[in-house]
Amino acid sequence: GQNIDQPTEMTATEGAIVQINCTYQTSGFNGLFWYQQHAGEAPTFLSYNVLDGLEEKGRFSSFLSRSKGYSYLLLKELQMKDSASYLCAAMDSNYQLIWGAGTKLIIKP
Amino acid sequence: GAVVSQHPSRVICKSGTSVKIECRSLDFQATTMFWYRQFPKQSLMLMATSNEGSKATYEQGVEKDKFLINHASLTLSTLTVTSAHPEDSSFYICSARVGAESETQYFGPGTRLLVL
Numbered sequence: 001g002q003n004i005d006q007p008t009e010m011t012a013t014e015g016a017i018v019q020i021n022c023t024y025q026t027s028g029f030n031g032l033f034w035y036q037q038h039a040g041e042a043p044t045f046l047s048y049n050v051l052d053g054l055e056e057k058g059r060f061s062s063f064l065s066r067s068k069g070y071s072y073l074l075l076k077e078l079q080m081k082d083s084a085s086y087l088c089a090a091m092d093s094n095y096q097l098i099w100g101a102g103t104k105l106i107i108k109p
Numbered sequence: 110g111a112v113v114s115q116h117p118s119r120v121i122c123k124s125g126t127s128v129k130i131e132c133r134s135l136d137f138q139a140t141t142m143f144w145y146r147q148f149p150k151q152s153l154m155l156m157a158t159s160n161e162g163s164k165a166t167y168e169q170g171v172e173k174d175k176f177l178i179n180h181a182s183l184t185l186s187t188l189t190v191t192s193a194h195p196e197d198s199s200f201y202i203c204s205a206r207v208g209a210e211s212e213t214q215y216f217g218p219g220t221r222l223l224v225l
Contacts (some may be wrong), residue, residue: 033213035216040200040221041218041219042216042217042218042219043153043216044216045203045213045215045216047212048213056135087152087153096155096158097155097214099152099153099155100145100152101151101152102152
């Protein structure tokens with residue numbers, strides 16, 4: 001079957017760095033997405049990886065290892081506004097997104 | 110670019126009534142639109158996939174006669190919750206992508222439905 005695993009909740013300190021891991025199993029693979037979702041709002045796109053390696057975009061970076069079925073989202077210089085849920089989603093061979101349950105990130109001062 | 114709107118953003122209705130939610134791609138043509146439902150503290154659950162001009166494909170467990178989807182144009186899809194009940198209260202989110210093999214989905218802001 002198809003499955004996405006990510007931690008339910010993480011806590012970090014303002015100004016620090018946090019890494020949110022995601023493992024996936026899908027029927028075929030057409031890329032890995034990370035979305036940010038603030039409470040009561042729709043998800044917003046953060047990153048897309050389809051090749052192995054690290055993609056850096058400002059304070060946020062995303063890494064993919066296709067052979068390991070593994071990705072992580074790295075957030076640097078954490079700000080209070082980064083408190084949100086972070087959703088990992090893998091795209092299968094039919095270009096359908098398989099969603100993880102999301103990781104709730106709590107930022108403490 | 111790639112803006113998706115939803116209307117209404119919030120709706121409260123009585124049990125037994127029907128509610129229509131619109132999803133529009135404002136600056137691009139969306140070949141495919143998706144309808145998701147999200148209950149509190151849970152992840153997105155795909156309800157159905159709709160392609161312009163054809164019938165929607167519903168996920169297992171989603172009643173197609175209860176959740177009517179119409180994708181009449183490349184910029185508009187509608188979801189009608191018929192005979193709504195309190196258990197249908199949820200956050201409904203649409204997303205759109207440009208082509209069948211396009212990677213990124215662009216999400217609308219969501220519609221919060223409360224059925225009394």
